[in-house]
Amino acid sequence: MMSKKKETMGRQRIPMVRIKKETHRQVTFSKRRAGLFKKASELCTLCGAEVGIIVYSPAKKPFSFGHPSVESVLDRYLSRNNLSITQTEKPQGNAAASSSVLNVELTQIVSQLEEEKKKGQAMAEMRRANAVRWSMTNWWERPVEEMNMIQLREMKSALEELWKIVVSETSTARQLGLRM
Amino acid sequence: MMSKKKETMGRQRIPMVRIKKETHRQVTFSKRRAGLFKKASELCTLCGAEVGIIVYSPAKKPFSFGHPSVESVLDRYLSRNNLSITQTEKPQGNAAASSSVLNVELTQIVSQLEEEKKKGQAMAEMRRANAVRWSMTNWWERPVEEMNMIQLREMKSALEELWKIVVSETSTARQLGLRM
DNA sequence: TAAACTATCTATAACTA
């Protein structure tokens, strides 16, 4: 039986060293970058993983992949590395609950702000939020362990102001007819 | 010639959806994470690319790959993408980020809530949010001096989440042309 | 629990348009 002439050599093994030819290297980069991101996507889908990838091309052009987003993954990673708190300790039931539910509340606020933005009434909230940020900026960057009592009181004040905003936002949302 | 009995089914196609079985998912995660990092390594070698990858397992355990290092890639990315909200804001690189051991759980909960919203189950969140106001009030009124480290950490974590929201909102407002 | 195996699936090197 005649063997049909092969139309291509198919995939060939290539040595695992820097590709010398510029054009060839660029093509390989594009293809493999796409492949890498696809693999990452599959890892997220199949396993429920969260993945952030940043790639700089040979020409230093940036590409990124993120699930749920590059920022969320990076934030978590950077946060973890910036605190010298041992990861081994498990959060106590009580403590975990209160901060968890707080996050729930905060998540709600975000949605509410989204709603308000759509209605063109975001400015007041923005200003108030900015004010809070100002009051918090000083101690924000420091490890909790370094805070002294004065700073803690300031923190409490800032939180109280923050809480007022939260309450205000929720009531505003109510006025807008959002179900609470 | 006798055909040898096949010893395994070999690789089978799998549907691109979350793997339900816990153990199976964990194994797949380990294998595919290794594969992903290998692909990234090859991309670096072949093309001279710089790559940083952060992966959180289904159990929220972090893994990372970096060439030349995770930090160098992240630093470059963050310095390019760091949108400064106000000129008075100072953060050096990632200094703004700080968090607690609770961050992982909190973020997970937020994601779960987002899923619930998509499924039209907003009411449950509302009830839980109401619970917050209550649980929060409890510690809220207490003297700061009574707070222990765990509570402080959780407070800081919660505030950090809010901080991100504030920054995000102000940034979005800018993009919408709102004056701040 | 992990490491090894292997048949099969997937990614991609070389080629073409």
Place this chain on the structure above:
DNA sequence: TTAGTTATAGATAGTTT
């Protein structure tokens, strides 16, 4: 140059050790 095609190299799902 970016987008398809093809055949082979490489990754991995299911299984065994």
